[in-house]
Amino acid sequence: MATTRIGLDRLPPAARAAIEEHTGPLLTVEETTEGFNSEIAVRVTSTTGTWHIKGLRTDHPRAWTQRREAAVAPFLTSLAPTLDWHVETAGWDLLGFEALNGHHADYTPGSPDLPEVAALLRRLGETPCPGIEMREAEQRLERYAAHPDDLHFFAGPHLLHTDLNNANALVDVHAAQGDRARLVDWAWATRGAAWLDAGYWVIWLIASGHTPTSAEEWAAEIPAWHTAAAEGIIAFAAANAHLWAEISTADPGPWTLRLATASEAWHAHRTIG
Template sequence: MATTRIGLDRLPPAARTAVEEHTGPLLTVEETTEGFNSEIAARATSATGTWHIKGLRTDHPRAWTQRREAAIAPFLTGLAPALHWHVETNGWDLLGFEALTGHHADYAPGSPDLPEVAALLRRLGETPCPGIELRHAEQRLENYATHPDDLRHFTGTHLLHTDLNNTNILVDGHAPQGDRARLVDWAWATRGAAWLDAGYWIIWLITAGHTPASAERRAAEIPSWHTAPTEGITAFAAANANLWSDISTTDPGPWTQRLATAADIWHAHRRTG
């Protein structure tokens, strides 16, 4: 469920001062609408630079997402925007990220962004999983797997993002080809089987208009996808169909319904294919 968004100007003056100790006096603040986890999300500029600022009250139920992003940021060079500062004061937890340029990835069939996303996921697959506290894929899916034994397919030691929403991927057309995409919003970073992010991508690709077969061909551009057992992929599709059915029932809306439909379509393809 989305978190209510407020403006950066609603921060307590002392918290704003703590931010400006890192940035200098802010000259412009542009509130952003993407994302669901943050109460504050803004692109801010000062005489010394530009930042993407994310914030939550320290007593917010999702305050852990800020700590997770701060903990994992140092390990994501070349994958995500750099974290320049972290402030926790006056009841607020605030992160100051490198402000990326570019557009949200276009997942539509034939999009020139698709190879860039695949290259990004290949780089992620080569990134060591840091030794910090992370959720485990089999734990996150244990209530949705069709059979308890299916969970063994999801275990692993690899770093996963798990939220391949196209708005979480920024593509900079001016960067070198093959290195244009970056992943944002690492709150749901997870440890698990290497191929799972390619599987998560499939559901979003189907939502964007791909057939299950064409989406799986895109996933096959990620080397780790070829380590997935056939029965593991089918089990993953089933678990995600159950997951999105639950989400779309609990939090009904156009986007959750689209994801639930896409997950069902993929699951049906796996059962009949």
């Protein structure tokens, strides 16, 4: 379920002051509409720079996601915006990220952003998984697997993002070649099998208009995809079809229904086609 968004002006004065200790007096504050997990999501400028700020109340049920992002951020060189500061005060947990330029990736067939996202996922596959507290892929999918024996396919030692929503992939066409895309929102950073992020991307590609075959052709651009057993891909497709069916039933909005349809189409492709 989406979290209710509020403006920066509704923060307690002490929390606003803590932000300005890092930024200096703010000149502009631009609310951002993307994302579902933050109560505060703004782009701010001052005389010293520009930041993207995201925040949750410290008593929010998902406050742990702020701490997860802060913990993983130092390990994401070339993959994500730099975390410049993290403050927890006056009942709020606030993260100040380097503000990225660029646009949300276009996942539709033929998009010039697709090779950039594939290059990004290849870089992610080469990034060591930090030894920090992190959720395990097999635990996250345990409730949704068709068979308990399927869970071993998802286990592994690799760093995963797991939320390949196109709004979480930013592409800057003016950046250096091969380094143009970044992933934001690492709240669901996970440890697991190296090929899983390519699998998560498949679902979003199908939801963006690709056939399952076309989506898997893009997944095949990620070396880790070729390490997956065919039975493991079927198990992963089944688990995600169950997951998105549950989400779309509880929250039947256009995007959840689109993901449920896409994940079921992929599962059918893998089991019937």
